[in-house]
Amino acid sequence: MSNHPYIPNTDKDINQMLSVIGVESFEKLISDLPKHLLFPKLNIGNGLTEPELYNHLNIISKENFNLDEYSLFLGAGSYKHYIPATVNSILQRGDFATAYTPYQPEAAQGTLQSGFEFQSLVSRLMGMEVTNAGMYDGPTAFAEACLMACRITKKNKIGLVNFFNPTIIEVLKSYIAYKEIEIIEIKEPKEKIPEDLACLCIQYPNFFGSIPNLDEFVNISKSSDCLSIVHTNPISLGFLKSPGEYGVDIVTAEGQPLGVPISYGGPYIGLFSCNQTHIRQMPGRIIGQTTDIDGKIAYTLTLQTREQHIRRERATSNICTSTQLIGLMVTIYLATLGPDGIKDVGNLCYQKSHYLANSLRNIKGVIIENKNEFFNEFVFSTPLRPSFLNEKLLQKKIIGGLDISNIINNGILICCTEMNTKQQIDSLVSSIQEILNDNE
Amino acid sequence: MNNRDRILLMDRSIPTRKAFNFPSSDVPKQKLPNKNILRKKISLPEISQLEIIRYFTNLSRLNFSIDSNFYPLGSCTMKYNPKINEEIASFSGFQNIHPLQDSKSTQGAIKLIKLLQEFLGEITGLKGVSLAPLAGAQGEYSGLLIARKFHSSNNNNKKNIAIIPDSAHGTNPASAAMAGFDVMTVKSDNSGNVDIEDLKKIINEKIAVFMITIPSTLGLFEPNILKITSMVHKYGGLVYADGANLNALLGLIKLNDLGVDICHSNLHKTFSTPHGGGGPGSGPVMVTEDLSDFLPSPIAKVNKASYELFTPNNSIGKINGFHGSFGILVRAYSYIKSLGSEGLKQVSKNAIINANYIQSQLKNEYSLYSDRYCMHETVLSASKQKNKAIKGLDIAKRLLDYGIHAPTMYFPQIVDEALMIEPTESESKETIDNFIETMKNINDEISNSPEIVKSSPHNLPVKRLDEAKAARNPILKR
Numbered sequence: 001m002s003n004h005p006y007i008p009n010t011d012k013d014i015n016q017m018l019s020v021i022g023v024e025s026f027e028k029l030i031s032d033l034p035k036h037l038l039f040p041k042l043n044i045g046n047g048l049t050e051p052e053l054y055n056h057l058n059i060i061s062k063e064n065f066n067l068d069e070y071s072l073f074l075g076a077g078s079y080k081h082y083i084p085a086t087v088n089s090i091l092q093r094g095d096f097a098t099a100y101t102p103y104q105p106e107a108a109q110g111t112l113q114s115g116f117e118f119q120s121l122v123s124r125l126m127g128m129e130v131t132n133a134g135m136y137d138g139p140t141a142f143a144e145a146c147l148m149a150c151r152i153t154k155k156n157k158i159g160l161v162n163f164f165n166p167t168i169i170e171v172l173k174s175y176i177a178y179k180e181i182e183i184i185e186i187k188e189p190k191e192k193i194p195e196d197l198a199c200l201c202i203q204y205p206n207f208f209g210s211i212p213n214l215d216e217f218v219n220i221s222k223s224s225d226c227l228s229i230v231h232t233n234p235i236s237l238g239f240l241k242s243p244g245e246y247g248v249d250i251v252t253a254e255g256q257p258l259g260v261p262i263s264y265g266g267p268y269i270g271l272f273s274c275n276q277t278h279i280r281q282m283p284g285r286i287i288g289q290t291t292d293i294d295g296k297i298a299y300t301l302t303l304q305t306r307e308q309h310i311r312r313e314r315a316t317s318n319i320c321t322s323t324q325l326i327g328l329m330v331t332i333y334l335a336t337l338g339p340d341g342i343k344d345v346g347n348l349c350y351q352k353s354h355y356l357a358n359s360l361r362n363i364k365g366v367i368i369e370n371k372n373e374f375f376n377e378f379v380f381s382t383p384l385r386p387s388f389l390n391e392k393l394l395q396k397k398i399i400g401g402l403d404i405s406n407i408i409n410n411g412i413l414i415c416c417t418e419m420n421t422k423q424q425i426d427s428l429v430s431s432i433q434e435i436l437n438d439n440e
Numbered sequence: 441m442n443n444r445d446r447i448l449l450m451d452r453s454i455p456t457r458k459a460f461n462f463p464s465s466d467v468p469k470q471k472l473p474n475k476n477i478l479r480k481k482i483s484l485p486e487i488s489q490l491e492i493i494r495y496f497t498n499l500s501r502l503n504f505s506i507d508s509n510f511y512p513l514g515s516c517t518m519k520y521n522p523k524i525n526e527e528i529a530s531f532s533g534f535q536n537i538h539p540l541q542d543s544k545s546t547q548g549a550i551k552l553i554k555l556l557q558e559f560l561g562e563i564t565g566l567k568g569v570s571l572a573p574l575a576g577a578q579g580e581y582s583g584l585l586i587a588r589k590f591h592s593s594n595n596n597n598k599k600n601i602a603i604i605p606d607s608a609h610g611t612n613p614a615s616a617a618m619a620g621f622d623v624m625t626v627k628s629d630n631s632g633n634v635d636i637e638d639l640k641k642i643i644n645e646k647i648a649v650f651m652i653t654i655p656s657t658l659g660l661f662e663p664n665i666l667k668i669t670s671m672v673h674k675y676g677g678l679v680y681a682d683g684a685n686l687n688a689l690l691g692l693i694k695l696n697d698l699g700v701d702i703c704h705s706n707l708h709k710t711f712s713t714p715h716g717g718g719g720p721g722s723g724p725v726m727v728t729e730d731l732s733d734f735l736p737s738p739i740a741k742v743n744k745a746s747y748e749l750f751t752p753n754n755s756i757g758k759i760n761g762f763h764g765s766f767g768i769l770v771r772a773y774s775y776i777k778s779l780g781s782e783g784l785k786q787v788s789k790n791a792i793i794n795a796n797y798i799q800s801q802l803k804n805e806y807s808l809y810s811d812r813y814c815m816h817e818t819v820l821s822a823s824k825q826k827n828k829a830i831k832g833l834d835i836a837k838r839l840l841d842y843g844i845h846a847p848t849m850y851f852p853q854i855v856d857e858a859l860m861i862e863p864t865e866s867e868s869k870e871t872i873d874n875f876i877e878t879m880k881n882i883n884d885e886i887s888n889s890p891e892i893v894k895s896s897p898h899n900l901p902v903k904r905l906d907e908a909k910a911a912r913n914p915i916l917k918r
Contacts (some may be wrong), residue, residue, distance in 0.1 A: 002784045003784060004778075006520055006522060006712075006778070006781060006783075006787075006865070006866060007783075007786055007787065007790050007865050007866070008725055008866070008867070008868040009519060009790050009793070009865070009868070009869060012768035013868075013869040014790070014793060016869070017793050017794070017796075017797040017869065018793065020800060020801065021793075021796045021797055021800045021813075022800065023813075026517055026789055026792070026793060028813070029792055029793070029796055029813045030661070030692060030792065030813075030815075031663040031813070031885035032660070032662070032663040032812070032813075033661055033692065033693050034665070034666055034693070034698070034857045035692070035896060037693050037697045037698070038692060038693060039691065039692065039785075040565070040691075040693065040694050040697065040785065041689045042562060042563065042690075042781040042785070043562050043777060043781070044559060044562060044563070044779075044780055044781040044784060045777075045779070045780055045781065046599040046780045046782070047777070047778055047779045047780030047782065047783040048777055048778055048780070051776050052776060052793060053524060053528070053774060054528065056525065056526075056531075056777065057528045057531070057770070057774055057777075058528075058531065058791070059529040060533075060548045060552055061528075061533030061534050061548055061552060062533050063533075063547045063548030063551060064533045064534070064537050064545065064546065064547065064548040064549055065537075065541075065545040065546070066532060066533060066536075067532070067536045067537060068532060068540075070573070072538060074538045074540055074541065076540055077539075077540075077761055077762075078538055078539050078761075078762065080536075080538065082462075083659070084459075084460050086459065086460075086489060086492050086493060089493065090493070091495045091617055091907070092526070093496075093497065093500045094505055094508070094521075095500035095501060095503045095505045095507065095508060096500050096503065096505070096716070096717055097505075097507075097526075097714040097716055098503040098505040098506035098507045098521050098522070098714050098715065098716075099503045099504060099506075099715065099716075099717045100511070100513060100518060100715040100717065100718065101715070101718035102717065102718065103835075103846075103848075103849075104504070104836065104840060104845065104846050105839065105902075105905050105907075106840055106897050106900040106901070106902055106904065106905070107503065107840050107845060107846075107897075108502075108503055108504065108717070109499070109502035109503070109901050109902060110499040110500045110502040110503035111503055111717035111718070113446070113448075113499055113502070114496065114499055115717075116448075116916075116917070116918070117448065117449055117832040117917055117918075119917045120448070120449070120450065120918045121449070121484060121485075121763040122485055123917045124482065124484060125482070125484070129917075130916050130917065131916075131917065133718070134719070136574040136575060136578065136720075137760050137761045138717075138761055138764075139573070139758075139761045139762075140578075140759070140760050166760060167761055168761075169763065170757055170758040170761060171720060171757075171758050171759060172607045173757060174585065174736070174756060174757040174758060174759050174833045175618075175622075175759075177585055177588070177610065177619075177756070177757075178585070178588055178619055178620030179620055201505070206585065208763045213474070216628065233614070235847055237482070238482055239478065239479060240477060240478065241476075241477055241478065241479050241480075241535050241825060242479060242482075243478075244518070247505040254761065256653075259594030261535045261536065261767075262535075262536065262537065262538050262539065263534065263535050263536075263537070263766055264534070264537045264538070264539050264546065264549050264762070264763060264766040264767075265539030265761065265762025265763045265764070265766055266539075266574065266720070266760075266761075266762055266763070266764055266765040266766050266767065266768070267574070267719075267720030267766075267768055268761065268765050269720075275681060276837075276914075279914060279916070281702060283842060285718065286914075286916060287916070288910035288911070288915055288916055289915040289916075290906050290907065290909045290915075291905070291906055291909065292622050292847075292902040292903040292904060292905050292906070293903050293904050293905075293906070294903055296902055296903070298902040298905050300670035300879070300905050300907055300910050302907070302910040302911050302914060302916075303911055303914060304911075305911075307610075308577070308611050308613075308614035309610040309611075309851075310550070310610070311610075311614075312602065312610045312613040312623075313613035313614055313616065313617035313623045314613060314617070315614040315617075317614070317618075318575070318577040318580065318611050318614035318615040318617075318618055318733070319570060319575070319577055320575065320577050320580050320582060320611060321574075321577070321719030321720065321721050322718045322719055323716075323718075323720045324716050324717035324718035324719050325714070325716030325717055325718075326716075326719070326720055326721065328496075328717070332492065332496060333816070334461045335449050335459070335484070335485050335487060335492055336459045336461065336489070336492055337459075337460055337484070338458065338460070338484050338485060338486045338487070339482050339483065339484045339486065340458070340486075341460050341461070341462060342456075342484060343479070344462040345462060345481065346463070346479075348462060348465055350470065351467055351469070351470050351473075352467055353464070354471075355467035355468060355470055357466070358470070359845055373473040373474075373477070375490050380674075390542070391661075394542070394544075394545070399538070399541060399545070402540055403804075404507075416522070421466060422466040425467065
């Protein structure tokens, strides 16, 4: 039989190896397996050669619309930004991609040092003292932050200030299922805050794109004697003041906007930062600087006594992954953009989304729902159902915003990034005008 | 290595240097908000483009990886990560789609999810599949929430005990605790199997779930598995299989046939997606059809020739932001499709032969926890070497000097000075022979010049690290 390219052993190798082992057949090696259940029929089909595989998957990929032909105005937790060529060029190096968790630090200084850079650059962006090596994604990082606050304060009420992305709340609910933890929704931070909160949490910018007043939020958290948690969009932090500057205790974010493709929702990375005082209650991997026996600077996984492989059922979390490779993309993205680039991208998002909002305001029947300042996303409504409007836009090769009519009457959450050209925005505005005229 | 390679980004920063420029805005200038809410200063590195590329390229060279080294890290299944899968995952049609787009515009993506669900259902015999979990530990947590919800939907709220063997991976008890179970540990007997007598003592009507790794973390197949699963079922418990070691079972046996109700699989192990230096992973959860109504959201289905995502009626809910680690799912699908039914069987067969070949050749120099044929990995013990004041750790570090990644050390915890070796099917006989010879050499060195082993590694970018210092005085950023 001819070998599969991923399996080098030839029939001759196999016979030699079996004879060294001292068995006459492979079946002898698996004699502990119940015989009557062995070798079931596996309905997977024949294997494909590489060219066949390429074609097969190329065809499937083309059953998706090609976004190169569409303009995209969808955000709501996943944002299409430009990814500099440096990111993918480094990512393709097998030395990073095909290594594993750096259990042997002497043989993993590349992963460890770049992970240390990740912790450094993300801490700088957030304005926070410490960042871990990475979580699964934004919503799970936020859920873990709430659990951490409950551990630190030994309290069990989580206060969520409006308005959070509903998906983030759903994920939090899965993370606290079967725990004695309660979620309390708080409409206005000024309203009376219940006693005994473990943490007060806010999304910055919030689900509707609005920029909440973090000064007020942090003051209320402090006077309520609970921890403050901010869940942010990191691409906004070259433009907006960082949560750290306001004195927030824990910051989480979806790291995807920083150099990671939208890729139908994953793989992404959760960012998780806090202040030094709380590091021993932090979930996830942490990389620290130390020296080798010759005094040479080196990096290693540290504070591992928090983790599942040592503490088992008493660990701070069951997480083992740090989504390291995606963290590398974030690191290279931030290093490539530098301070000016991260300011520019934030400003471009702001300029374009406001140009869109101000253009939409001129259309009769369109209402911009945000009362406060917003960053790169906002909510508008028209007399038409969002599903109908989006359907019509799709025919014009425009992917419109997210239908949130379940929350705001005929509301659409729409987003601009630096990728949206003036031409795309103008064409979106004139298309909406046209559709409204046609359906008056 | 040049010492300049270790200089951190911030220490290379020179004001006004650039690696990248954005175009200026093409829209009329918009009024900025109150400057009190705007960022004044952000300190990030200012570096040229070449320097960024050179810095990270040189850092990457400090790593061991599958592409450059034999990497027999037990229980991690460090197999070859096929290059074609990287190319396919970067197709614009996969990488350039937004998770909240209308399903009409993402038919290919949902179809791929559906096909991979079917493959994993077929391989494990557990036909209810959700690809949402982002890692093995999340798959585990989902599976345990499913068990909880199943029992509470049957008004069996008293079932709150998870029984877990002492050889289990640390995530098992950690996930069980997160799901609110009381964890009880069952011992392993001298040959590495679940101690049935101990299990009989512990088990009662309060058992919600029994978690077992198949094959076990000792690399052994539990010969009493059918007895155990039927005992658990008799007490109304569910059987959860940790699929970390699924690479041993492809096409040989289906987990459902063994009495398993719930399992997860690590796509970055068995199904060849790159480990990425510690993620991204993916940990789909598979259940019997009876339990499929509890699966985490979303699930792909076909409805009148069109594909759509849905949330089952009694779903445990969403466990992450979108639809799972889609880019990883593409790679895993591509891997399974490349091998087909027969290829998958060959994967497990060769993984098992390779591990037994190593075990048979090294069992004189090193000791075995249990002298049985192993599955896809073998657990050696350096207990003999311990008499010469050499630890498992020293052997692991010395292997690095020979360009071979160390085995998993000190796990499972029940084995003294454990060295857990998993060669995978990807490695050739020549590579494995070289490993065996190296392990024998190191054993000779332990007799003849133990200092060389004790002070290893000698040929790496750094020597042994002061790990206590890192934890005592944490420096976590620059």
